[in-house]
Amino acid sequence: xxxxxxxxxxLVVAAVAALATALALRPIRAARRAERLARxxxxxxxxxxQLEAKFxxxxxxSGKPRGLRWTDVDFDDDVVYARDRRSGxxxxxxAIEVSFEAVEGGGMEEVEAVANVRAATAEFLYDGxxxxxxxxxxxxxxxxxxxxxxxxxxxxxxxxxAARA
Numbered sequence: 571x572x573x574x575x576x577x578x579x580x581l582v583v584a585a586v587a588a589l590a591t592a593l594a595l596r597p598i599r600a601a602r603r604a605e606r607l608a609r610x611x612x613x614x615x616x617x618x619x620q621l622e623a624k625f626x627x628x629x630x631x632s633g634k635p636r637g638l639r640w641t642d643v644d645f646d647d648d649v650v651y652a653r654d655r656r657s658g659x660x661x662x663x664x665a666i667e668v669s670f671e672a673v674e675g676g677g678m679e680e681v682e683a684v685a686n687v688r689a690a691t692a693e694f695l696y697d698g699x700x701x702x703x704x705x706x707x708x709x710x711x712x713x714x715x716x717x718x719x720x721x722x723x724x725x726x727x728x729x730x731x732a733a734r735a
Contacts, residue, residue, distance in 0.1 A: 641670060650717060661694065690709045
């Protein structure tokens with residue numbers, strides 16, 4: 571009986587110590603997470619011009635929308651950062667306005683709406699060391715709406731708003 575009681579007391583003490591350690595490390599983990607996010611944000615701004623150019627190149631080569639050629643992309647200054655719930659990877663989402671022209675023989679030459687500027691969101695991915703893009707675009711969704719639309723896959727991490735003049 572005494573050894574069983576000793577065993578239970580040891581387990582309780584170990585559990586309390588583990589809980590106390592986990593609680594004590596929580597602020598440290600949060601500070602590290604904030605530091606990694608701040609570094610990723612700085613890197614995004616340093617690489618942004620090249621990332622935007624790579625986005626335009628990749629998105630225009632995607633063949634989407636079918637029958638249209640990308641002619642111009644205007645990037646907003648604001649950035650929304652979201653984390654992929656499954657992989658933990660960070661994404662930067664930026665509002666864009668895209669202009670198209672019909673591809674000859676693509677079936678869109680007679681469509682008036684081709685000339686309309688389209689609102690969308692450009693996606694950029696952070697691999698832990700550098701930012702990249704595969705040209706993924708979410709048409710008809712602002713960055714915050716994209717996060718809400720993909721809420722089962724994404725969680726909002728941070729928002730950066732450019733200073734307005």
